[in-house]
Amino acid sequence: MYVKSIERVGVTSFPAHYSGPTLGDVGEHRAIEAIIAAAPSSRNGDDAAVLSHASPNSRAVATTDMLIEGRHFRVDWSTPEEIGRKSIVQNFADIEAMGARPIAALLAVSAPPHTPLAYLRGIAEGINTQVGAYSAELVGGDLTSGNDLVLSVTAIGSLGGSRPELTLDRARPGQRVVAHGRIGWSAAGLALLERFGRRVPEHLLPLIDAHCAPALTPGRGVVARATGATAMTDNSDGLIVDLSTIARRSGVGIDLHSADIMPPSIVWEAAELLDADPWEWVLTGGEDHTLLATTAGEPPSGFRSIGRVVRGDSVTIDGAAPRYGHGWVSF
Numbered sequence: 001m002y003v004k005s006i007e008r009v010g011v012t013s014f015p016a017h018y019s020g021p022t023l024g025d026v027g028e029h030r031a032i033e034a035i036i037a038a039a040p041s042s043r044n045g046d047d048a049a050v051l052s053h054a055s056p057n058s059r060a061v062a063t064t065d066m067l068i069e070g071r072h073f074r075v076d077w078s079t080p081e082e083i084g085r086k087s088i089v090q091n092f093a094d095i096e097a098m099g100a101r102p103i104a105a106l107l108a109v110s111a112p113p114h115t116p117l118a119y120l121r122g123i124a125e126g127i128n129t130q131v132g133a134y135s136a137e138l139v140g141g142d143l144t145s146g147n148d149l150v151l152s153v154t155a156i157g158s159l160g161g162s163r164p165e166l167t168l169d170r171a172r173p174g175q176r177v178v179a180h181g182r183i184g185w186s187a188a189g190l191a192l193l194e195r196f197g198r199r200v201p202e203h204l205l206p207l208i209d210a211h212c213a214p215a216l217t218p219g220r221g222v223v224a225r226a227t228g229a230t231a232m233t234d235n236s237d238g239l240i241v242d243l244s245t246i247a248r249r250s251g252v253g254i255d256l257h258s259a260d261i262m263p264p265s266i267v268w269e270a271a272e273l274l275d276a277d278p279w280e281w282v283l284t285g286g287e288d289h290t291l292l293a294t295t296a297g298e299p300p301s302g303f304r305s306i307g308r309v310v311r312g313d314s315v316t317i318d319g320a321a322p323r324y325g326h327g328w329v330s331f
Contacts, residue, residue: 015075020118022115038127039137058158061158066153073212084122084130085126085130088126088153092218093291095157096220096234097234097291098232100222102131105139106139163225163226170250171250176308177243178300178304180290180291185211185266185281186288187211188211201273207267229300231294234292235286241326251313252313253309255312256317257317258317260304260306267282
């Protein structure tokens with residue numbers, strides 16, 4: 001298993017340079033004040049956030065996801081800013097996958113009392129950076145003491161216009177399969193981290209970045225929906241697993257073109273260094289949060305064609321069963 005299989009390293013030990021008071025020293029209220037200062041919003045600070053009324057002919061979209069230290073990230077691999085950015089990307093990707101626009105996020109944190117206040121502030125700063133890229137805001141949340149560092153983010157989006165949301169069950173034979181974003185980079189970065197930590201050749205650092213703080217271009221989901229995409233998801237659990245979900249829900253097959261999902265040179269170099277098969281990262285890795293969609297027309301702006309929807313009930317590559325088909329499962 002390549003993604004989200006990080007083993008726990010014992011009680012959370014934060015990097016030494018995060019000195020100063022801990023959450024246990026300052027207490028809940030000062031810690032919350034630090035979060036609000038790092039990710040300011042005029043809607044945050046009361047019992048609940050009141051969002052602007054949605055425009056006519058629009059609907060609200062909501063999703064939630066968790067990050068658990070030792071399972072989804074490690075504090076000796078990721079900076080707190082990267083953890084904050086990752087928590088938003090993995091949630092906003094789900095909003096984008098519906099063809100909607102993220103507008104707000106809520107953050108719930110469980111943290112050990114010895115967590116440095118500066119570390120929590122860094123997470124909030126990373127969140128603020130990422131929500132700012134979407135012109136969204138962190139509008140509230142919760143903070144409690146716990147044995148492990150756990151982040152739970154709830155994302156809220158707006159789905160405007162009369163076009164249907166991009167659900168998983170509307171792919172049809174003859175349509176294109178298109179993708180926006182990288183595939184296999186996060187899994188390659190995790191494999192490098194497991195072997196070398198962050199001490200890798202400089203030209204491979206983008207793979208580390210892809211795992212610790214995956215990137216997604218804001219607005220691509222909205223563009224895909226506006227230009228006629230029919231179904232969409234994000235690559236969080238593995239390319240074959242996530243496309244198999246669309247295939248199963250839509251009652252179709254999906255045939256990928258190997259030339260269009262070929263690992264790039266940087267992924268091949270990492271595989272050679274680790275004596276690994278880069279195709280396993282591409283097909284099973286996940287956590288790139290690449291948008292995967294189907295459309296009857298040309299690829300939307302920012303997307304590329306990677307295959308076709310066909311008659312059948314499975315995902316194939318060049319008409320044959322994929323070499324790897326597993327992916328991430330929680331249990």
